[in-house]
Amino acid sequence: MENPPKLPLKFQVLLRLHSFVTSIGRRPNITVNRCLTNLFDLKFSPSSKPNNGVSTRDIVFDPARNLWFRLFVPSLVSDDVSLPVVVYFHGGGFVFFSANSMPYDDLGRRLARDLRVVVVSVNYRLSPEHRCPLPYEDGFDGLKFLDEMGFDSVVFPAKADLGRCFLAGDSAGGNLAHHVAVRAAGYDFKKVNIKGLIAIQPFFGGEERTNSEVQFSKSPMLSLEQADWYWKAFLPDGSNRNHPAAHVFGPDARDLPAENFPTTLLIVGGRDQLRDWGMKYYEWLKESDKEVNLVEYPNAIHGFYAVPQLKDCSLLIRDVNDFIQKCLLV
Helix, strand or coil, X not given: CCCCCCCCHHXXXXXXXXXXXXXXXXXXXXXECHHHHHHCCCECCCCCCCECCXXXXXXXXXXXXXXXXXXXXXXXXXXXXXXXXXXXECCCCCCCCCCCEHHHHHHHHHHHHHHCCEEXXXXXXXXXXXXXXXXXXHHHHHHHHHHHHHHHCCCCCCCEEEEEEEEEEECHHHHHHHHHHHHHCCCCCCXXXXXXXXXXXXXXXXCCCCHHHHHCCCCCCCCHHHHHHHHHXXXXXXXXXXXXXXXXXXXXXXXXXXXXXXXXXXXXXCCCCCHHHHHHHHHHHHHCCCCEEEEEECCCCCCHHHCCCCHHHHHHHHHHHHHHHHHHCC
């Protein structure tokens, strides 16, 4: 195996700061010091004026629960060209970040610009204040809102084609995207047609310790100690990591829907502690007769997509674009 990728100095500094703040912000009693962590979670405001070829807008879809999403619309595409829609769920262990956090505002812009898609980045409620299954319900409700709003709303771009919709997410957001896809398979949408699921290093787990968890337990972006804490914060009280939310193919999990589960692109990293759980997910999808495409970047650490300077980040854009185009041909 090659040496781990060298991270840019600026990113190393930000990563150390984030790790320090989240470490002291995560309390032993499984609560979070939000006053502290929010101070260091830099937020970007929406911008109707294009920035790096993308304009953004925030849309509230449930004021009572403060649920909203950030729209990323590529500005270099004329209004008479329809674009696929990518409904995105951010990572952060279900505990940290939001759709307007710096790394996810940047990622949303890159996806919209480089893939020529409209990105809908859903801001779901965080744990431990809002445990499983509430984030899944938030994500699915965002999808239903899009279906009901569609082209009838003046706030949603006419160039967005909900008939060519993809679910996507990274880490905890990849887990959330899977569970939303399962729910969506049994729902009668009027306008939304889900063409594919893009799971980037999805956050799955179980009581069993895998080789990659042990080998990369000190990974800079997601350590094993952090992952265990996140599960305790997210899963219902009294549950362990074999809960179906984490162990989606475990003994207590339900079978996948017989129909309408979308074709899946699964991205795994060779230096990610979640690698082995991702491979188990891949095998489960195949055994369940679901169409799944596996892409592994052998030298990728967890969260590599947050560092545009890394080669694997460019490969990710290429592979996601290829997957989208392939799905749209069907």
